[in-house]
Amino acid sequence: MTTPKRRLPVMADVAREAGVSHQTVSRVLNHHPNVRADTRARVEEAITRLGYRRNLVARALVTKRSRTLGVVSFDTTLYGPASTIYGIEQAARTAGYFVSIVSLKSIDTDNVRDAIGYLTEQGVDGVVVVAPQRSAWRALDNLPSGMPAVAVEGMHNACVPVVCIDQVQGARLATRHLLDQGHETVWHVTGPTDWLETEGRIAGWRAVLEEAGRPVPEPLAGDWSPRAGYEAGKSLAAMKGVTAIFTANDQMALGVLRALSEKGVRVPDDISVVGFDDIPESEFFSPPLTTVRQDFAAVGRQCIEVLLRQIDMGPATAERLVVPPGFVVRSSTAPAR
Amino acid sequence: MTTPKRRLPVMADVAREAGVSHQTVSRVLNHHPNVRADTRARVEEAITRLGYRRNLVARALVTKRSRTLGVVSFDTTLYGPASTIYGIEQAARTAGYFVSIVSLKSIDTDNVRDAIGYLTEQGVDGVVVVAPQRSAWRALDNLPSGMPAVAVEGMHNACVPVVCIDQVQGARLATRHLLDQGHETVWHVTGPTDWLETEGRIAGWRAVLEEAGRPVPEPLAGDWSPRAGYEAGKSLAAMKGVTAIFTANDQMALGVLRALSEKGVRVPDDISVVGFDDIPESEFFSPPLTTVRQDFAAVGRQCIEVLLRQIDMGPATAERLVVPPGFVVRSSTAPAR
């Protein structure tokens, strides 16, 4: 038996089936209290009998609420963004929201602006921007008016609230730990320029060194990739007097470890290494990596919280929620000899 | 001048501004050819002047096309799913589609069914299911009728097309490589039970051993995590006669490497190790990991291709698109002594 183009059932069909008006069906669906129990039962039965599913698109049109949140992100393959988005999605769904994602493969102001534009057309109730680059940040200056938004790891800004992990503090923790171990100074392999995290981590690292009156070595430029860490590691292995390295993320730390091991430099005996992120692999590096832990799930949750508050109660003051970093000591650091 | 609750402009506003009917505005927006050039220009100017953005929700209501695709996935923090979804999102956006994601933290038939249900209500034009577990797979048996769908790494099934990487072939490549190096047999650390990849990889590994008439050791159960690999590695290090290990993914390989190194077992001198996935880190493990490469981006692209074909041309025959795995030889394998 072919079903010749049978249209999906709509509210009116359910209403007819249950012998009530479409409005009553709507009430049942929305758990409105003022419906008699037996009527409710009749409607519910009609719903299951017909296999009716409500059309959220039609609902969104009239309520002007799509219960969908937009996420704009850069390279969702990276552990940080992926984890943050996971946290966002979980929190959003718990709150009854869908998540629509746009992941950009290159970041510039126009890209981000366009992405936000698409999401706006699509009718999202709010946007989370996970694009912690200066260039991306500029796109937030002129958001579509009235669009609730929140940024992950952004700069302070008059209009958009920010949820972030305290990068400076994380870098301080790492650097201080190394100084406390008796190292004279700490070398730093940075993230890509333009990233705010990169800047924060450099700032924290530099601040600790300067406060302690230590020499501040020229940082080595990286790009988050293990390969960049590997290249930096080769350079550092060839230099004299390097005893402590702080890399801006764990993947680069892995590259550094690899390079050092190839050069016959022992970690932590000859050189101590600290990373940033605490990816699941770090614990099993050779040696297990001492690193700064970021609670991405918490960031995701906070984002949704801030965003929903804006959606429900109107524009918020541009707050800045800071999630403190943790520090995990493993075996890649040791006292200086 | 405050703008007191100014509603966003709609088509009618643009029409009035440009002195045409709303239908003409619609034609301009949809690039309908039959619009005089100067009219078009007038409309476009009105659009920019008013900052008008079309409301895709209203459009979706009447066209019954939301230009949104749903993705149901398990733990998008894992490298495989994350990469696949990235590929899906890129391909979808290129084709003018949005992607709405539901990522499940635990997989069972009901979960997946619910997720698909939510997405259906939300009006997605099709669904990609990235949940390669037997239990998830069962949820695909009774999809909402007429909903285009495609599964990543699924079993063969009458109703849903599948895009997958040839797991069996990948495992064969890995195992054969080790046998070719002169190893008597190969030990295997598996993924979690219930995962189809786990089964495929076991099958490929077992087949090669049996074809070569080699003993088939009892596989060690893992769960993709580095820790599971570490535990398995400790067991294997304690056993006699182990010279070659094939782990079902790279993260577990990392754990194995760590455990072996702790026990003073040298890789590849004493034991050879092969992984699966080729995550960006693998190249920088100690030693760099020989592994099976999966082209997740290709999988994502194929998914969208298959899905869009279904959306445009009606239900497809349940095809099965197989992406061949690659094999990357690095330094974690060596001839048996």
Added chain:
DNA sequence: CCGCAAGATGTGCTCGGTCATATGCCCCTC
């Protein structure tokens, strides 16, 4: 036994687009 408030249900309009169709217009041909 009536009145009235609260509860239960129904009616018709609205959201902002697209679709089918109608209309006006110009130009070309016989």
Added chain:
DNA sequence: GAGGGGCATATGACCGAGCACATCTTGCGG
């Protein structure tokens, strides 16, 4: 010069829900 075809544009219905309001019940106090 009338008829016809194609183009440019306008008109009104419609998608499937929710909302405001109208209407019909019901229960309870006086």
